[in-house]
Amino acid sequence: IHFVLLISRQGKVRLTKWYSPYSQKERSKVIRELSGMILTRGPKLCNFVEWRGFKVVYKRYASLYFCMCINQEDNELEILEIIHHYVEILDRYFGSAYYILDEVLIAGELQESSKKTVARLVAPQDSLVEAAKEEANSISNIIAQATK
């Protein structure tokens, strides 16, 4: 997988993740091109578009389009399954889409096929952050109290 894009129906970018080197300029060009191609496709058509010698597999969930760019010879049906896998995890575990994606894919390859494991890995990390926040809060409260 070369990159992952989440685009809203209005064409706003919600998440980007690049596994192959694209300069910032190329990135915005890619996004522009692809949202133009994908958002205009009708509902009954297949979930693949061919683009610059690659294939982009996309699937729409509610008002969000999940897009993944792959090589010509990759298995498109499996990518659909990976998108679905990711969406289900997002659905079950309420957390940052970025952090969850990092537990699903690394270097453009699938990392974990168990949704439960992903959730089990993200949860403690999120709670580490929460704990740190609370600590910071209580410290600032103490300072605030002391300087009243």
Next chain:
Amino acid sequence: MNPFSSGTRLSWVRIKVLFHCRDMIRAIRACKTAAEERAVVRKECASIRAAVSDNDQDYRHRNLAKLMFIHMLGYPTHFGQMECLKLIAAPGFPEKRIGYLGLMLLLDERQEVLMLVTNSLKQDLNHTNQYIVGLALCALGNICSAEMARDLAPEVERLLQFRDPNVRKKAALCSIRIVKKVPDLAENFVNPVVSLLKEKHHGVLLTGIQLCIDLCKLSEEALEYFRKKCTEGLVKVLKDVVNSPYAPEYDVGGIADPFLHIRLLRLLRVLGHGDADASDCMNDILAQVATKTESNKNAGNAILYECVETIMSIEDNSGLRVLAINILGRFLSNRDNNIRYVALNMLMKAVSVDDQAVQRHRVTILECVKDSDASIRKRALELVYLLVNESNVQPLTKELIDYLQVSDQDFKEDLTAKICSIVEKLSPDKIWYIDQMLKVLPQAGNYVKDEVWHALIVVITNASNLHGYTVRSLYKAIQTSGDQETLVRVAVWCIGEYGDMLVNNIGMLNVEEPITVTENDAVDVIQIAIKRHTLDLTTRAMCLIALLKLSSRFPSCSQRIKDIITQSKGSLLLELQQRSIEFDSIIEKHQNIRSALVERMPVLDEATYSGRRAGSMRATVSTSHGTALNLPNGVAKTAAAPLVDLLDLGAEEPAAPSSSGGNFLQDLLDVDTSSSSQSGTTQPQKSGTDVLLDLLSIGSPSPQNGSSAPDILSISKDNRTSVSALDSLSSAIGPSVQASFTAGDAPMMDLLAGFGPSPPAPPPTEDNGPAYPPMVAFESSSLRIMFNLSKQPVSPQVTHIEAIFTNKSSDVYTDFIFQAAVPKFLQLHLEPASGNTLPGSGNGSITQKLQVTNTQHGKKSIVMRIRISYKLKGKDMLEEGQISNFPRDL
């Protein structure tokens, strides 16, 4: 936390920074116009910048979060890059987490800043907190550069054995990135992978397999090693997965871990490809997967798809292949577009394996070309293109052309290109070719590429019996489709060339209805075209040329044509203006030469054209020294430039056939100047005071030679294949005509090749290594050259020649060198001679082998220019000659 609760001591800027990240997002989303959004973003960026320069610790991660959001909207955020590095270097998990996230989003591997993070990464890879190790692995796996890969590979290698499987799997994927960046490192990972492949943890197994696939791609040795060590184990793993009981954690639509299935199948494909034993080992399980997998859900189909691909790639097992093709057949008739798409995709690969099996689905595939889904149409078209062969080209092309009429505009370009390519490649005869193109041009003339219509014109000029038919058909087509650029070009060109056949219904075919076209009607077509603003310069320039040609063909319209040409005299386009002025002066002042000037174009040489298209320029002259033969041809040099000019005048724009015509002349010059160097070339210069006349006498027979010459021209054009006509001519006219041609055009060259006072060639014996009697290739008072010819039946184009040189004088020749040159359609290879001293009085000989490849075998005969140099009593001697008495079928 409310930013304002403790904000009393903060400056206004700080308060802005404290503006909560969610609030910012809300503010941005609330913007109604792009300008408003830009203003909000600008303010936010300013405050973040201020915070950066203040080195604000507390809100660094919040600022970065905001920056990432701003980045996603497409605004520049480079000033945040250093912030990422600072956060990564911070001790706490939350800072590191957002720091790495920012790193992956805001930077890519090509930025130098990235190098600064190597040290932090190294520390984090050795951190005691496994989540921090995980963050570092993830970042490294997603963006590491080659330098970083080299520096950090040992850490990652070590982590492949880490106690927690979740770190192992991350390290495995990170290794993929590392070996892709630095392939030399691949061997370090081979052994660790073998143990990963034995793991039970799905994540580790999944990523280990993936790493293994990538190692196999990089190193043949690794592939061989894994094939020996792991194939059986992997087959067993796949068996276990396929037969595993319901496992809710990995279940997708009733299948246990389809992802693992797919990766195992993929790795088996790599291992089985090109190795019969490994392929054998996996046959059973592949058959089981192919027959037992449920195909009612996407996950099952994904597995079947992967399985089919594996079956196609591993060593031949016909039983399995039947299974695979059947699965694809089922896919193709599926109602789900996704499934049909992948079926088409897969069938493309299957064509090379089993063409017949794919041909069975041709009708369905053809239907897919007409699908409403562009992705499916495109795949299907590619597939149809692969399926076309001599036996089905006619019905398939008909289907495609029929569809061209109703297809979407944006699909027409692809479709047209494919149709044209099929027609060019597989047409059974010229009339079919021309007919198909005559259907395509009115439909999609604006999508036809230049090479295609150039090729069409070459074909048309070569089909002398179809000239009339073609020009009439084009005339009819242009009446309704005058807006299709390439149709207009071809039609204008043909009307210019064959206008007389249009108005007189010459060369009627049985299928044709006679049409009534007056000379004025024909001129109308061109006048309309030249006035049409949508047509480009090339087309209009072609129109001018056609008009010039018609002015001679249709004398009654001459004045009208002159008026049309004159209208372009004031054109702002230099090309049109120049042509118009020049042509006008030809019509006005050079009546006497006009008809000769606008003679029909010589037949364009198909092989030369296609050869040139392929971009393969063959060496035209080869000698034993490998240097070009330098013939005394002062005249040729001066003649070359005006000749090209003339052609340019007489033909159309340079990219069109004229270019091949122009080059063609060059071809001719190569040979022809040599053939004429002894005599004729001086004639035209004497006779010409008018420059144009001069040119003409080069392009066509010079006036002194009487009326027989033009006859040869036309005969040779119309009967290029009719050898007997040439034969009779050659005996009738003889060498004097040869001299009068200075640098003629193609057919003349053919004539020249056929000429010569030599005895007629012996009749060739057919097939299986024809035998040729020795021929006297050259004879002078001092020298005789005999050629022994032979051919291998397998390569009829190649003639092997053994040249035997005999000295007829009584003195020894030293420094004997034989050189030869051939026209472009031949390739010559000279082997070293047996010696360079030739004893006198026939007391010995030198032999030398030559090999001539005739790219136009069956169409043209071999001709050769030779030059022999030697020393006689210390004096340099030079003899030259042309050999044109080769047997015809060489």
